[in-house]
Amino acid sequence: MMWRFRLSLLPVLGLLAACASPYRPPVVVRDSATFPGIAGIVAIAGARPVDVILVHGMCTHDTAWAERQIDRIAGIVEAHAPAPAVADVTLAAPARIAVVERTRRLAGGTVRFHALVWSPLTAGLKHRLDFDMTGAPTDCTGAGECKPKRAWLNGYVKDNLLNDCLSDAVIYEGASHVAIRDAMIETLAHVIDNDPDSEAPLVIVAESLGSKMLFDALSAMLESWQPQTRALGQQAARRLGLLFMAGNQLPILGLAEQSAGQRAIPVQDALQHFLELRRRQPNRRTEALQRLAVVALTDPNDLLSYRLLPARYAAPDVAVADVLVSNDKTWLGLIENPMTAHLDYLANPDVGTLIACGYPSEGACR
Template identity: 35%
Template sequence: MTNRFPRRPGAAAIVLATTMAVLAAGCATPYREPVSDPPDAHYDGIVQIAAREPVAPGERQAALDVFIVHGMCHHDADWALGWIDRLAHALGAPANHLRPPDPQPPNEIKAYRAEIALGDRMLRVHALVWSGLTRPLKEQLCYDERKKTESCDPQTMTLAPLEYPYSRARLNSRFKDELMNECVSDALIYQGQARGDMLRAMQGALLESRAIAAPAALRQGLSAARASLANEAGLVVIASSLGSKMVFDAIIDLESRRGDDGDAGRRLHARTRQIFLAANQIPLLGLADQRLPGLAGSDAPRATSDAADTPFPADPLEFLFGQRSRALFERAANDNPGVVAFSDPNDVLSYPLRGYYRARKVEPSYPLVDVIVSNAPTVLGLFENPARAHGGYPSNDDVLARIACGDRGWGGCR
């Protein structure tokens, strides 16, 4: 016999519905409207910066190089192409993707390039994927992963792809596999003996990217450093977490050299127009470049890279773009590149920068703005999805609008 009455929801369904209703009611986005520090700060986006770029000698139109560099954790072509497409969408112009890099060899930086036309200005976008550098070392931790991460693909591993044999709680497993083994390991590798190798690779990627703008006839037979000197265009850096330390350490290291390398490093430095940071980790990573205070021998020379004889400063931004920059390039104080640092307070791997200076009772000697954002809702005031909190900056419309159009967001482009 057919039951004419609808079935009553079971207890599990009622509990689930009630839970979802409570969670929905308890979700909030603390920084639905981004908050700037200082609150009245003004800064330009890529549109305004590109509009000021002059036409370089021998060029038909003004150009601006935009470098996008990721931080710790595995990143690949999807990340690079996604960043370029989202940036193009924010700029209101299509991206013309250029030939992708050769996948072989895998253990080198891969540069994904595109051109975005902004009226009579051309953006040359370079998304640099450096995950292949650290992957061979991170394989040594794969035996300890319950659910294998991207760095532990059995099809590409050179070590034995062992299964983890013990019981581990699901959440603990995710933290161990994805946070420690896949992400934090990158920072440890960089701060250790591989730092010089990683910096040389980053320097090569930066200089090659700048060199390709030079006429082919001029590049013939020249090193990337020498060819890059023909590129007069300004540049904007968009860097995340560990990537910000890598990029500026690489420039500092280049500047310390003689000959074409030193000249190329100073050209990168001098042509930097604006810096956008996401999930900034300089306060954390800078701890590794300091001696313990107040101990005997603490004034001895700091450890150096084997790529140069220059110690790395704990604060590469102040070192590059502070008093030294003004003296080196005879700049006025307001001519220094500005730094805009986006940070979600629930991102456990991000540190605002202005508080970093206040705690040390100093003022940054370069223009600095912290922009506090929310990359995802907070549930019941207890937590925000950690993956979205740290990795959600490229998909956050507020972040993209300010990178593209400056402090007024979309309004800055109108």
């Protein structure tokens, strides 16, 4: 009987053996630049505080997401570079975008977190897809609501990845683009203008669509005809020293701004445009922040994301790193959960460590 029991375990053991996370630990792609983490920026800042702006990507998020991510990042920094922690929570909604703010003592300095939650801007339009959400199948030949039978996996991907997530990108690239961009401008201006230290270093952690929204808003601020808005955009560009992009979508989103004509001249994507505008601004950056570190974090199984390709962005004032990570397990070499692959970058402890300590790990981190 014992040998039969052991034989019955073989398929289970085989399944477990076939479960892998190929990019845990992360792989830094060849020729990528080194980059600091938050702990390193704190060390550079000295007595000045460090501001960290978090921007979520596609799919519905709320203020609980903001609080959770601040706690995660702060917790990892604290674990690697301990310091007494002081938390201060405030909420503001200057432009229909919620801002969750917390101040922490981390790595021997002060870090001010500002998490931007823009999901309310697209929620109303996304509800128009509710009629197609998966539910208990009904007899579509009779009276009443038609709910066609849908396979479980297909229903899961349709309801979440398409109806709730990809719809955000469609909305942003369509008729609502200017309104959403302007709301992001107003929110960024509010955060920057309320900062008591106009020279404090700035770190940005943006996910998927949030990266493009952020670059579009910052570029528009730098090109604004309103002196106050332009000045705040210049301040943000001057202070920005470290940028993390999780789940980069610029290559596919940029197609919406390209012409299909054979002789069309390639148009700069949102990041290239921002970097070009940034170079034209009066440079009052500290020596330690002369080069902007841009880090792209990509799970190869993330269906909605693309590597950044450093050659497109690297310049004397920009250092680019591509990092491959695994946000979940790959089962039988066939599939990784498409939702966790795209949504769980900031829940990935390896990503958290890179954001906290950089590559190679900062001396401030243990």
